[in-house]
Amino acid sequence: MIEYQAFRVELKDKVAHVAINRPDKVNAMNAAFWSEIVEIFRWIDETDEVRVVVLSGEGKHFSAGIDLQLLAQAATQMGADVGRNAERLRRQILTLQASFNAVDNCRKPVIAAIQGYCIGGAIDLIAACDMRYCTLDAQFSIKEIDMGMAADVGTLQRLPRIIGDGMMRELAYTGRAVDGREAQAIGLVNRTYADQPELMTAVFELASDIAAKSPVAIRGTKEMIRYMRDHRVDDGLEYIATWNAAMLQSADLKVAMAAHMSKQKPDFAD
Known part of the structure; x- marks a missing residue:
């Protein structure tokens, strides 16, 4: 360091x-x-x-x-x-x-x-x-x-x-x-x-x-919160729809679902 x-x-x-x-x-x-x-x-x-x-x-x-x-x-x-x-x-x-x-x-x-x-x-x-x-x-x-x-x-x-x-x-x-x-x-x-x-x-x-959460999900959540400081609700909804069209294809979604079903702690890649 x-x-x-x-x-x-x-x-x-x-x-x-x-x-x-x-x-x-x-x-x-x-x-x-x-x-x-x-x-x-x-x-x-x-x-x-x-x-x-x-x-x-x-x-x-x-x-x-x-x-x-x-x-x-x-x-x-x-x-x-x-x-x-x-x-x-x-x-x-x-x-x-x-x-x-x-x-x-x-x-x-x-x-x-x-x-x-x-x-x-x-x-x-x-x-x-x-x-x-x-x-x-x-x-x-x-x-x-x-x-x-x-x-x-x-x-x-x-x-x-x-x-x-x-x-x-x-x-x-x-x-x-x-x-x-x-x-x-x-x-x-x-x-x-x-x-x-x-x-x-x-x-x-x-x-x-x-x-311990999905870094992709955290990144998207922070970006949407920050975006809404200066935009209208409909702008924000349009943005999250476009964002998640890509991000919902992340492997993190499958990892989270599998962990939830098996009652295990998920392990997300960096």
Whole structure:
């Protein structure tokens, strides 16, 4: 497995564990983070052995968001010309957006396991995941508003579909913190756990359950859910009909049916 500066990556029993690995910096997202996450999720997407991803943060906190040193560095690159500054900033923002688009566009389900701080850019990150689970003491905050800026890496675009427009506006306008219990109540996370060991045990059990399913069926299910974010119902029905015209010919269907009839656990090819 490749060594990374900002992450620790492991693959075991079809589940890739991607851990932000800067606990001494509260897992703040430095320059290496933004480039490495694209490389990691490209590898995940291209590696058939990987069926599910667990995304977590080492130490007491998931992530404190973008590294402030990175923002300070961007500020030092500004020149006298407003137009050129704007073009430079726009390119940088689009590059950061691409990092979390890599998570969102991944063909495999991505499960976020969150403890402690999940602030600013970390909200953008978990919003790009399929499912989110946290500890009761987790603290979520769209902190960009307190830094005098609008969140620009995906929170304002993805979060309304997760927690609803009104609640998203409240959190984005105020920057107030939400704990694990409220996060579950508003639908930001699926479930809460007492502490990090309990959280990680439960999340890996869930990941193992998903990894045991047909990878072709999981791929199709994720693609259809994602497609429906921006299309009408009749468009989605047309798409799944065309998709399954091919995918229902997969050997996985026969394997699943045979296992069901014999009351055995199916074993699907990667």
